[in-house]
Amino acid sequence: MSEVIDRTETPKDAARRLSAPALRDGFTPEALHTYSSASMEPIFWRIRLKHPDTGAKWIRPMRRTADGAGYEIGEPPAPPAGKPLYNLHRIAADTAAVVFVTEGEKAADALVKLGCVATTSGGASSASAADWTPLQGRTVTIWPDADEPGAQYGRDVADKLQGIAAEVRLLDVAALGLPAKGDAFDWIAARPQATAANVLALATLPAAPLATPATPTLPLLPVPQALERARALLLPQIDGTDAPYPLDALGPLAAAARDLAEGAQVSPAMAGQSLLAAASLLAQGVANVRTLAGNAAPLSLYALTVANSGDGKDTADRPALRPIHDHQREAGKCHAEDMAAYEDARSQRKKGDPPPEHPGPSPYRIAADLTIEGMRRSFAEGIAAQGIFSTEAGAVLAGHAMTPEQRTKTAANLCGLWDRGHLSVVRAGGGRTERYGVRLSAHLLIQPAALGDVLADEVLSGIGFWPRFLLAWPAPLAPRVFKPWRPENSPAIRQYWADCTRLLSRPLPDDCDGLPVIELDAQATQRMAAFFEDMEQQGRMGALREVQPFALRATEQACRIAGVLACFAGADVIDDQTAVCGAELSAHSLDNWQAALSGKADPAPAWALTLYRWLVERVGWVALKDIPRIGPSSLRTADRRNEAIDRLDALGLVEFDGSNVKAAGVDHARR
Known part of the structure; x- marks a missing residue:
């Protein structure tokens, strides 16, 4: 894709260009909100899109580039006093008016259309980062959304305005009869004849100051x-994204993922990630893939799925890994018996007798924890294709291997395994491990609160650790209803298990570098080339500059995903449709990364x-x-x-x- 940014490009044109990936996914424009100074100089913009079928939202900030010649996704660095409020020019223009504070620009715009002065700091968690001093000496009415996050936003704003505003009142939302999550926009939409006078006449409650000392004393x-x-x-x-997960792009895994999502009542993204990561664990020991760069790469995938407690991490993971655990249980039992017989034969061996034959490497494929020493031992004693799969990955990311002192070493080894299948460990007590041709896949399922500071860690970003992960961060689940379901009753999941068993029956080599290579056919090569050029353009100059390392690695991710899907289907060539699937799943992960990392200016x-x-x-x-x-x-x-x-x-x-x-x-x- 070729793109030249015109210096005369308007903000509206830029917003359409930067939101092009979402527009291609079916989202439609709702608004472009301009944050400006009191003198009406634009500071930044917020792009708002909505999907007409799913109701999913796509909201991104947009700023001028550093050279002033164009636009890019992201907010400008916040001034020391805090981020600017919305509609500063309207606040300054009418110093006697009551100022309404809403949660979000859409509600503020609805009030402005009636002739009110209205502002916002943004979303429900934005109050603490904003500069509220433009409301010095003003009378302020806070209009919270009709839900608990909205109520908390109202309390946060009221707290920030203590000592700034002359008077702070909270609108009595309970008296408005709004639906759950309803706001000023919904109230006005239900009353087409409403006027500013009607709004000013609405019942309010006094906003009592919070009894919080200037510097809090925290309990031990x-x-x-x-x-x-x-x-x-x-x-x-950080909230999950409502962007729909492309289940159909899972190819041979799609039917099983759909049944798993619907039957177990988990998000499609969680079902898809669980099956794709499990398929990668098996495929990496069967074949490699030819990337667009021309090299043969492992079919290893690293997946990170972020979901709230109770949203079904175990429920999705268990059916995905069942055939692997069953195989591992039986193989482990046989190996233990063989090792016992081997040790017994060694103990009874007489001088001159030939040594007994060693039973071979440990057959275990899955571990739930991660340390460098643990990986060294596991690959030294075990098979060449293994995986780290954990539904409580907080223990992994908060464990010894990811402490600030160990992160760089751990991440570098994981990057080396992903890139080349190479593990290099030098032990402090002496000895060195150099293992080539090994493979590691991973699926870490984690709650948002357990992420800690690892996503924002500059060291991990600097060595490209997170760009090697496929991210799914689905929105929290809606309330579920009881629905009895067993995965073995799904023909699609039984077929998935049969395909897993077929791959598990394949012998594993000691060195996976020599495995057959799945090639891209001519059409698939053209497809991946177009995706590569799009990622280069968007990552270096367009909508994906904020997540450039992720965009520049997206094509290799797409090739690996397509290779896993082809291998799972029993194909030795990636055709055009499979390439489309790989690119679509890679792009979905990229969209999740952009949502997760946006606003980190x-x-x-x-x-x-x-x-x-x-x-x-x-x-x-x-x-x-x-x-x-x-x-x-x-x-x-x-x-x-x-x-x-x-x-x-x-x-x-x-x-x-x-x-x-x-x-x-x-x-x-x-x-």
């Missing part, structure tokens, strides 16, 4: 809970959490001057250090005397 917690509290205070909750919360974790390990006071010398590498500059301390101090997470600092709220005796 054991180290793990204190770290989790700090993460919750510093890092905003302000890195200070991640710096603060990194510093807090480091201070917790130091127990006592640390001199401010020592942090750039011995502290975390991402905080070696004074500006970053000071910004991190300011964020922590404002939340009561540190004690600071001007020259020394220590972590607060931590009971080090309870680890």
Whole structure:
């Protein structure tokens, strides 16, 4: 795809260009909201799209590029005072008017159309990051959405306006008769004849100030809970995406994934990720794939699925892995018996007798935890194609292997396994492991709260760790109804199990580098070439600049996915339709990464959490001057250090005397 950005491109044209992938997926434009200064100078824009069939939303910020010549996805860096409010020019233009604060631009626009002055800081979790000083001395009425997040947003705004606004009132939402999640837009839509006078006459409640001290004193917690509290205070909750998962793109896995999603009442994304990761675990020991770059790559996939507790992580994972666990259980039992016979034969061997034949490598394919030493031993003693599959991946990402001190080493080894099937470990006590031709697939299912700061970790981003993962972050499930279901009653899932058994019966080599290579046919090559050029253009100059490392690796992900689907179907060539499937699934992951990482223009919360974790390990006071010398590498500059301390101090997470600092709220005796 070829694209030239015209310097005269309008914001509306740019929004259409940057949202082109979503438009191709069937989303339609709803609005382009302009955030401007009091003098009406544009600061940034927010693009809003909606899918007419599913109701899914696609909302992204858009800013000018650094050279001012074009537009890109993302917010500009926030000023020290905070992010700008919406409609600042309207607030400044009518200093006597009551200012309505809504949750979201759509509701604010609906009030403005009636002649009201209305603003917002954005979504439900945006109040704390905004600059509310433009409402100094004003009378403010907060119109929350009719749900608990809306009520919390109202409380947050009221808290921020204490000492700023002359008067703060909360609209009595309960008296409006709105549906769940209803807002000002819905109220006005139901009353076409409504006027500004009608809005101003609505019943309000006084907004009582929150009894929160300027610097909170936090109760002492054991180290793990204190770290989790700090993460919750510093890092905003990232919501899942409503973008529909392309189930049909799963090819030979599609019918089973659909039955699993519908029968088990889990999200299609979770069902799809579970089956695709399991298929990769088996396919990686059967074949390799020719990528568009011309090299033979492993069919290994790394998958990360983020879902709330109770949304069915185990429910989806168990049927996906059942044939593998069944095989592993039987093979493990036989291997244990063979090893016992082998050891018995060794103990009874007489001088001059030939040595007994070793039973061979351990047959276990799946582990639920991750350490470098564990991987070294597993590949030294076991088969060449293995996997890390965990429905409680918080234990993996918060475990020893992913502590700040170990992350780089762990991530580098995982990257090497994904890239080349190569494991290189030098042990501190002596000895070295160099294992070539091994394969590792992974599926980590995790709750949002357990992610910690790993998504924002600059080291992991710098070495390309997360771009090797296919991400699914589905929206939370709606309330379910009881529906009895057993996976063995689904013909599609029984066929999936039969296909897994067929692949499990194939002998595994000691070196997977020599496996047959699944090639792209001519049409598939053209398809992948077009996808590659689109990703290059979008990643370097267009809508995907904010997630450029992910976009530039998307074509290899697409080739690997297509190779897994072809192998699972018993094909030795990737045809055009399978290439389309690979590209579609890769693009869906990319859309999830963009949604998960959008709005990270302000890195200070991640710096603060990194510093807090480091201070917790130091127990006592640390001199401010020592942090750039011995502290975390991402905080070696004074500006970053000071910004991190300011964020922590404002939340009561540190004690600071001007020259020394220590972590607060931590009971080090309870680890």
